[in-house]
Amino acid sequence: xxxxxxxxxxxxxxxxxxxxxxxxxxxxxxxxxxxxxxxxxxxxxxxxxxxxxxxxxxxxxxxxxxxxxxxxxxxxxxxxxxxxxxxxxxxxxxxxxxxxxxxxxxxxxxxxxxxxxxxxxxxxxxxxxxxxxxxxxxxxxxxxxxxxxxxxxxxxxxxxxxxxxxxxxxxxxxxxxxxxxxxxxxxxxxxxxxxxxxxxxxxxxxxxxxxxxxxxxxxxxxxxxxxxxxxxxxxxxxxxxxxxxxxxxxxxxxxxxxxxxxxxxxxxxxxxxxxxxxxxxxxxxxxxxxxxxxxxxxxxxxxxxxxxxxxxxxxxxxxxxxxxxxxxxxxxxxxxxxxxxxxxxxxxxxxxxxxxxxxxxxxxxxxxxxxxxxxxxxxxxxxxxxxxxxxxxxxxxxxxxxxxxxxxxxxxxxxxxxxxxxxxxxxxxxxxxxxxxxxxxxxxxxxxxxxxxxxxxxxxxxxxxxxxxx
Numbered sequence: 497x498x499x500x501x502x503x504x505x506x507x508x509x510x511x512x513x514x515x516x517x518x519x520x521x522x523x524x525x526x527x528x529x530x531x532x533x534x535x536x537x538x539x540x541x542x543x544x545x546x547x548x549x550x551x552x553x554x555x556x557x558x559x560x561x562x563x564x565x566x567x568x569x570x571x572x573x574x575x576x577x578x579x580x581x582x583x584x585x586x587x588x589x590x591x592x593x594x595x596x597x598x599x600x601x602x603x604x605x606x607x608x609x610x611x612x613x614x615x616x617x618x619x620x621x622x623x624x625x626x627x628x629x630x631x632x633x634x635x636x637x638x639x640x641x642x643x644x645x646x647x648x649x650x651x652x653x654x655x656x657x658x659x660x661x662x663x664x665x666x667x668x669x670x671x672x673x674x675x676x677x678x679x680x681x682x683x684x685x686x687x688x689x690x691x692x693x694x695x696x697x698x699x700x701x702x703x704x705x706x707x708x709x710x711x712x713x714x715x716x717x718x719x720x721x722x723x724x725x726x727x728x729x730x731x732x733x734x735x736x737x738x739x740x741x742x743x744x745x746x747x748x749x750x751x752x753x754x755x756x757x758x759x760x761x762x763x764x765x766x767x768x769x770x771x772x773x774x775x776x777x778x779x780x781x782x783x784x785x786x787x788x789x790x791x792x793x794x795x796x797x798x799x800x801x802x803x804x805x806x807x808x809x810x811x812x813x814x815x816x817x818x819x820x821x822x823x824x825x826x827x828x829x830x831x832x833x834x835x836x837x838x839x840x841x842x843x844x845x846x847x848x849x850x851x852x853x854x855x856x857x858x859x860x861x862x863x864x865x866x867x868x869x870x871x872x873x874x875x876x877x878x879x880x881x882x883x884x885x886x887x888x889x890x891x892x893x894x895x896x897x898x899x900x901x902x903x904x905x906x907x908x909x910x911x912x913x914x915x916x917x918x919x920x921x922x923x924x925x926x927x928x929x930x931x932x933x934x935x936x937x938x939x940x941x942x943x944x945x946x947x948x949x950x951x952x953x954x955x956x957x958x959x960x961x962x963x964x965x966x
Contacts, residue, residue, distance in 0.1 A: 567669050594953055663681055889958070933951050
């Protein structure tokens with residue numbers, strides 16, 4: 497049984513969206529209290545599943561997410577989480593020079609620790625993948641939290657750079673659809689926390705970037721689950737700018753690109769926050785308890801951004817506690833020329849084995865399935881040790897109107913191990929850029945192919961606490 501959310505997509509202004517989220521949270525809380533009075537875990541889960549039944553009202557709870565979410569959805573959320581637990585939040589950008597097959601990333605990341613303060617700080621992470629030459633590099637700098645200034649919804653900057661060789665970085669929101677990222681990190685700075693990889697013939701010197709971003713597509717699908725998920729600190733995700741124009745420069749020494757608002761360039765932007773990363777049950781090594789990220793961009797060759805192909809999908813499975821136990825979240829926003837845009841949501845929970853009683857929604861009227869398969873596992877070795885990751889991943893999403901398959905085939909040299917420190921450990925996210933991916937969409941009513949093409953600029957991630965061998 498699945499609780500389908502019916503009705504047309506809802507595009508409400510922010511106050512109404514917030515009211516719906518509050519209503520969901522209040523309803524979940526009341527139902528949970530009533531269930532707990534019976535002292536039965538199964539009753540509690542049944543009650544929460546029953547909450548999905550209330551979604552039959554048209555458009556209830558903003559169930560299909562929000563296209564081009566307002567700045568409020570990208571806000572800094574530290575004050576919403578308890579101070580006696582760790583908290584992390586970051587804003588991530590991937591700038592793509594598609595013609596030259598070069599990919600640059602920028603991660604502005606907070607890590608707050610409650611007790612063991614070793615990993616507390618602000619981390620500025622940058623990386624590149626030069627798919628043409630098969631090289632990759634990354635660097636993470638660590639700064640005291642007190643040296644960083646946070647203002648507005650998502651403005652962050654290095655306020656105190658004393659003794660840091662003229663270094664700076666900033667993220668600024670100009671309005672709902674325009675952003676700017678800037679920075680300079682010196683090659684021999686004492687702020688360097690980790691750095692490895694790169695062109696041996698052209699070592700990284702100073703790294704600088706300055707990009708003005710204008711959003712084309714963006715989506716946020718987890719708003720209605722924010723308050724319930726906050727009960728357990730489960731990591732959340734907001735791909736608010738998954739297809740964006742960029743103007744400016746990136747200079748990483750070995751690699752340089754000048755971005756213009758043309759089909760050669762696109763920028764991806766998203767954010768994450770919470771107080772725990774995906775974790776398996778105690779004693780388990782099941783790699784299904786992980787996250788996956790999947791992104792494809794194909795700009796219209798004539799520059800008509802309304803005809804851009806842009807797909808973003810994410811999946812995550814973690815072990816929580818009573819009454820949720822194993823918690824699954826899967827979300828996707830799909831824009832393919834010649835097809836109706838579709839956004840998809842699946843949230844589920846079970847105690848021992850995966851069940852079908854999930855809360856699901858598709859903006860085209862009916863959710864059918866959302867499956868991810870992983871294969872061609874290999875061992876990747878770097879300065880931090882070895883880990884087992886899948887070089888091939890396939891995403892299969894079926895809705896009322898469409899059948900979409902994305903098959904990713906990556907190579908080890910396309911990966912960077914993105915690092916996210918939190919209290920007691922550092923989470924590793926293996927990200928591959930410039931990946932070959934076959935995108936195939938079929939119209940289910942006719943069997944006609946809407947799109948079927950190999951694209952070489954796919955983005956792919958596998959984040960897993962259980963994938964580490966050493």
